Amino acid sequence: MSNHFDLTGRVAVITGGARGIGLSAAERLADAGASIAIVDIDAEASQAAVKNIEQRGQKAIACSIDLTDEQAVIAMTDEVCAKLGSYDILVCAAGIVGQNAFAWETSVDEWRKVLDVNLTALWLCNREALRPMRKQNRGRIVNIASIAGKEGNPKLGPYSASKAGVIGMTKSLAKEVADTEIRINSIAPAVIQTPMLDQVSQETIDYMVSKIPVGRTGKTEEVAALVHYLASDECGFSTGACFDISGGRATY
Numbered sequence: 001m002s003n004h005f006d007l008t009g010r011v012a013v014i015t016g017g018a019r020g021i022g023l024s025a026a027e028r029l030a031d032a033g034a035s036i037a038i039v040d041i042d043a044e045a046s047q048a049a050v051k052n053i054e055q056r057g058q059k060a061i062a063c064s065i066d067l068t069d070e071q072a073v074i075a076m077t078d079e080v081c082a083k084l085g086s087y088d089i090l091v092c093a094a095g096i097v098g099q100n101a102f103a104w105e106t107s108v109d110e111w112r113k114v115l116d117v118n119l120t121a122l123w124l125c126n127r128e129a130l131r132p133m134r135k136q137n138r139g140r141i142v143n144i145a146s147i148a149g150k151e152g153n154p155k156l157g158p159y160s161a162s163k164a165g166v167i168g169m170t171k172s173l174a175k176e177v178a179d180t181e182i183r184i185n186s187i188a189p190a191v192i193q194t195p196m197l198d199q200v201s202q203e204t205i206d207y208m209v210s211k212i213p214v215g216r217t218g219k220t221e222e223v224a225a226l227v228h229y230l231a232s233d234e235c236g237f238s239t240g241a242c243f244d245i246s247g248g249r250a251t252y
């Protein structure tokens with residue numbers, strides 16, 4: 001398949017890039033010509049992802065950090081600029097589901113853990129990426145939210161709240177830099193076939209698929225294709241938007 005959105009010479013940082021949606025996005029952006037930084041807490045899987053990108057003919061580095069660590073995210077941003085020469089694209093795909101539980105079964109610690117990884121760490125990555133991007137007056141950020149953030153999935157309260165937060169934060173931040181060539185958008189996938197589903201009960205997966213008119217789970221490659229467009233220069237007039245990729249589940 002031909003690759004229409006050229007990213008030759010661009011540097012893309014992919015959080016959660018060691019597997020799932022993040023890995024597919026890394027592969028797709030590399031095939032379009034970008035150098036890749038895989039930023040993921042799983043060091044072993046990150047090294048495998050780096051090898052995979054190198055085999056595709058692109059430069060790649062792994063930054064194995066916990067994204068909830070502010071100093072580590074600051075240092076990672078500096079490392080990307082120093083080792084890869086610039087910082088043009090950020091894709092935030094790292095995330096956790098958390099417990100499948102009713103609110104009355106959920107502890108404050110559990111609530112905070114999910115919000116910390118899915119929302120606070122994502123915001124932190126966005127904030128830090130804007131240091132180099134504002135200097136060069138150009139950049140693209142793609143934040144992976146979820147249909148759960150628009151509709152709310154039962155027994156996934158902290159997750160749904162964190163993803164609604166990602167959608168809102170993206171709208172806000174995009175407006176703060178809309179007078180530059182920086183564009184920031186979010187994506188709201190319905191259920192996509194990835195290792196993350198190992199953390200979700202079959203009951204919840206069945207519920208989510210039953211809500212999808214297309215009648216199946218999505219593929220990571222389908223999400224990566226949308227990420228590719230949003231990471232490209234061609235995405236010039238969309239910012240602060242939330243793009244659905246939900247097999248028809250999203251109706252607004």
Ligand SMILES: NC(=O)c1ccc[n+]([C@@H]2O[C@H](COP(=O)([O-])OP(=O)(O)OC[C@H]3O[C@@H](n4cnc5c(N)ncnc54)[C@H](O)[C@@H]3O)[C@@H](O)[C@H]2O)c1
Nearest residue numbers: 016020021040041066067093094095146189191192194196
């Ligand atoms: N799979 C789905 O059905 C689905 C649907 C909608 C949205 N999403 C969102 O898409 C994104 C990617 O999902 P996926 O299914 O590919 O997940 P996944 O579990 O397959 O991959 C997530 C990656 O994030 C990394 N990660 C988690 N916490 C981290 C931390 N604190 N620091 C650094 N790395 C960390 C993990 O190591 C893992 O490699 C997530 O934000 C998820 O919420 C997924």
